[in-house]
Amino acid sequence: MTSGATANGPGLGDCGVRISRVSKTYRTRSGTVEAIRNIDLDVNEGEFVALVGPSGCGKSTLLHIVAGLVDMSTGDVDVYGAPARAGRHDVGIMLQRAVLLPWRSVLANVLMPAQIQNSDAAKSRERAYELLEMMGIAAFADKHVWELSGGMRQRASLAQALVTDPAILLMDEPFSAVDEFTRERLNVEVARMHAARGRTTLFVTHNIQEAVFLADRVVVMRPRPGEIEEIVPIDLPRPRTAETLELEQTARLVTEIRRLIGKYV
Numbered sequence: 068m069t070s071g072a073t074a075n076g077p078g079l080g081d082c083g084v085r086i087s088r089v090s091k092t093y094r095t096r097s098g099t100v101e102a103i104r105n106i107d108l109d110v111n112e113g114e115f116v117a118l119v120g121p122s123g124c125g126k127s128t129l130l131h132i133v134a135g136l137v138d139m140s141t142g143d144v145d146v147y148g149a150p151a152r153a154g155r156h157d158v159g160i161m162l163q164r165a166v167l168l169p170w171r172s173v174l175a176n177v178l179m180p181a182q183i184q185n186s187d188a189a190k191s192r193e194r195a196y197e198l199l200e201m202m203g204i205a206a207f208a209d210k211h212v213w214e215l216s217g218g219m220r221q222r223a224s225l226a227q228a229l230v231t232d233p234a235i236l237l238m239d240e241p242f243s244a245v246d247e248f249t250r251e252r253l254n255v256e257v258a259r260m261h262a263a264r265g266r267t268t269l270f271v272t273h274n275i276q277e278a279v280f281l282a283d284r285v286v287v288m289r290p291r292p293g294e295i296e297e298i299v300p301i302d303l304p305r306p307r308t309a310e311t312l313e314l315e316q317t318a319r320l321v322t323e324i325r326r327l328i329g330k331y332v
């Protein structure tokens with residue numbers, strides 16, 4: 068385990084991501100915006116944590132801080148025992164707005180992180196095709212990004228985050244632009260992949276059923292300045308399959324979380 072070997076002191080244990088007292092205030096020309104306040108959250112190694120809450124409560128901000136893309140105002144974030152920073156090879160990020168290069172084909176975009184890391188080209192291509200197949204967009208591998216729909220771009224962007232099989236996955240609403248049936252199918256794929264590889268995952272979504280279906284714990288945030296309202300453990304049996312969606316227990320958890328968010332919206 069990587070985290071155990073660091074000098075972060077006792078207690079880090081099997082923690083993949085440790086978020087301690089993190090706050091963020093954006094300073095803009097028109098004033099300041101306090102996005103998140105005093106967030107404490109550990110994501111254990113191999114754990115799947117979903118983040119839900121009203122629009123604007125700071126979910127993306129928190130994800131960006133963990134990714135090292137945004138500086139926090141106060142607090143600390145440790146990712147596998149080292150302070151959060153951008154450009155880590157062990158972190159796969161899928162941002163809310165897909166960032167793909169228009170002059171590259173879909174396949175070339177997906178392969179980019181593997182190229183940056185100098186990974187074995189043939190193996191990476193194989194994995195990229197596998198992922199595009201899984202996402203249902205293999206037929207578009209040689210197209211340009213502008214030839215894809217919004218939902219297809221999201222899926223290409225997710226394939227890009229997964230291509231190097233990073234130890235930590237940060238995903239921001241990966242399926243917000245796909246239809247409900249495709250989302251359900253992709254959720255099953257994500258659950259299957261998580262069961263197989265057990266990557267430490269922080270997953271932002273507005274879809275409560277998706278959060279419940281995938282996560283070990285669902286973190287419910289309050290409106291801005293976002294604080295944690297409650298952390299709901301999801302004790303649904305694993306593996307999670309299409310049948311999981313039919314369970315009464317699933318419906319109960321969805322209702323509980325909907326109520327928690329509904330207090331504010």
Ligand SMILES: Nc1ncnc2c1ncn2[C@@H]1O[C@H](COP(=O)(O)OP(=O)(O)OP(=O)(O)O)[C@@H](O)[C@H]1O
Nearest residue numbers: 093095100102121122123124125126127128129291
């Ligand atoms: N770069 C920025 N500069 C200034 N304010 C920002 C910036 N990014 C986000 N904000 C503000 O911080 C708050 C939280 O934004 P954030 O994008 O983190 O919310 P969110 O929970 O991801 O929302 P959504 O569910 O709509 O994606 C919002 O009020 C937003 O306007």
Ligand SMILES: [Mg+2]
Nearest residue numbers: 126127128163
């Ligand atoms: Mg967001």
